[in-house]
């Protein structure tokens with residue numbers, strides 16, 4: 001029994017080896033190989049066994065059979081691509097290829113249509129089909145909320161599509177940005193307050209009130225308010241919004257650490273210069289209908305309700 | 315000259331000088347230089363009234379006249395002077411801060427008359443002071459007057475004859491004659507050598523300079539601290555009298571001069587002052603520049619840049635209040651980066667493209683930002699066109715100053731309405747008080763309190779309440795008028811320099 005077992009195993013191993021060898025041969029000759037070539041390469045394999053191996057490979061889709069003139073050629077087929085497009089009809093294959101080409105930036109359905117020349121209804125069907133097979137996926141692009149792009153199922157969408165850290169589900173996270181904006185400001189303010197307390201000359205005080213984006217970045221990551229990893233660049237983007245808000249100012253200094261030409265950005269909190277200007281402290285400054293306000297008209301200073309409310313809040 | 319300015323001018327004239335003067339003034343504002351004949355015909359006022367009004371207007375420098383080739387006098391109105399009348403409370407307040415109570419009274423008196431002789435002012439002020447039982451020496455009043463002239467807050471009215479010969483110095487000379495307290499300051503006689511009374515008027519320019527200086531100093535204090543503010547103040551004071559309004563910077567002053575003029579005690583060390591100065595010149599706004607090394611370093615103040623910064627602040631404050639902080643971010647971004655597309659704006663300001671679109675539209679619709687279309691193809695197809703947004707500060711300031719004039723006019727109109735609506739009540743109260751006063755005068759201190767009480771009760775509690783409310787409302791309106799004028803002031807300073 002034991003001997004018989006060994007023999008069977010031997011045969012099985014041989015069969016696997018044989019298949020591998022055939023695939024190997026096919027890979028070496030991308031144009032395809034003939035049956036003859038296989039039998040020359042593997043002289044001591046009985047034809048019976050050879051045919052079984054080739055049949056198995058064909059049915060697994062690892063090689064394909066081509067007809068070139070009078071002879072038959074076996075050619076290697078990419079394993080995965082083969083597995084996926086199996087059972088596709090021609091149009092499906094075409095669409096799949098177009099989407100594959102687009103990579104992780106994805107492609108818009110209209111562009112697929114132009115490239116493939118397939119009717120919209122038909123194309124929709126194909127796309128649905130491919131989607132249900134989990135071969136492709138539709139991703140909402142941040143560039144335009146209604147625009148969907150298609151890409152292969154296993155790809156991670158490009159940053160231009162997802163928008164990076166500031167987007168979740170392709171929606172811009174305004175609140176998240178505002179929270180970070182406030183936290184960064186708080187950090188800068190604390191730094192300024194600390195510098196204020198120092199008993200040093202004005203220049204040193206000023207210098208002490210600056211923080212680098214690294215410092216802020218560290219602080220924010222310690223706070224743990226962000227679920228996603230925020231890079232220094234991300235924090236710098238936030239700090240820039242503070243500059244636009246007029247709440248911080250930025251200055252460039254030569255970075256002592258690295259090469260002398262390298263510049264480092266430093267930020268410090270600012271107090272807004274003036275309280276609201278006189279005009280904005282009266283109702284007319286914020287009045288939505290001031291353009292239509294005339295003496296003696298239907299909207300007039302004498303009858304104005306905004307004025308009335310404002311005067312009664314004494 | 316815009317609709318709003320004309321309206322405001324009319325409101326001002328009516329409030330301070332009555333309806334007749336208003337009619338004449340507004341006619342001239344609307345029509346430009348006109349001879350007396352036309353004014354009488356078209357305003358349908360009597361000759362006498364028109365002449366009186368013109369006289370009043372000329373005295374306040376609201377109207378000037380010139381004789382044309384045909385020997386006809388043409389009267390021309392200066393609307394800008396009329397509009398400045400709204401700033402009177404601020405001038406008076408400024409005089410009070412700098413020169414005390416007598417200064418306040420002097421400026422008030424001159425404002426009421428437009429131009430007036432010094433002797434009259436002094437007499438008026440003295441009688442006012444005695445009325446209030448304040449013990450004040452006449453010579454003190456005179457010396458205050460002299461101070462006001464010496465620091466250029468008051469000047470002589472240019473007379474027709476002296477015009478060609480009078481120099482800058484003459485404008486601020488005092489009547490020759492008595493020397494005053496041995497200080498070498500020439501003093502006082504209301505009649506000039508040629509026998510003509512010399513009239514005095516206030517000079518807006520000097521007051522305005524004072525206001526700007528104040529604004530700059532307080533901005534510096536806010537931005538750096540009070541010591542830096544003190545330094546800037548000293549620098550401004552050092553060239554208080556020789557400021558060239560056209561030059562974008564003040565004359566340079568040395569470190570030594572600055573440190574001698576500091577007011578905060580204990581005085582800072584020179585080293586510290588230098589540090590503050592270099593800090594100030596490093597600021598983004600560039601308020602201060604170093605111009606040389608003499609005398610421990612020469613420094614000047616960049617007036618134009620200061621004014622630009624103040625104006626920008628004013629405009630920003632408007633945007634902030636009117637549109638909220640996220641629009642404000644976009645607005646500031648545009649100020650910093652000049653021209654930008656919607657997509658970049660959204661990315662840099664970290665605002666979702668939907669919101670960015672909305673905010674830009676809001677700002678654009680109210681003309682706070684401008685838009686430029688740059689087509690990439692000759693067919694101007696929207697999809698192939700760049701839309702660049704930008705902030706045009708000079709244009710925007712002009713629009714906002716219009717809005718401010720409107721707001722100021724609205725406040726004045728409202729105030730006049732409030733007074734009008736409560737006229738009967740106010741008059742009633744005035745009559746009553748007058749009666750009480752005359753009672754008191756007749757019977758002296760021992761007027762029975764009962765009688766007064768009885769009289770007072772003629773005004774019922776509801777009316778009292780209403781009167782109280784009215785007074786508060788009027789005070790609030792007046793206060794706000796002054797505040798709105800502050801906005802107008804900053805904007806007009808910026809517009810004048812651009």
Ligand code: SF4
Nearest residue numbers: 284287290293301304
């Ligand atoms: S008076 Fe009233 S209606 Fe007219 S502009 Fe002012 S707030 Fe608006």
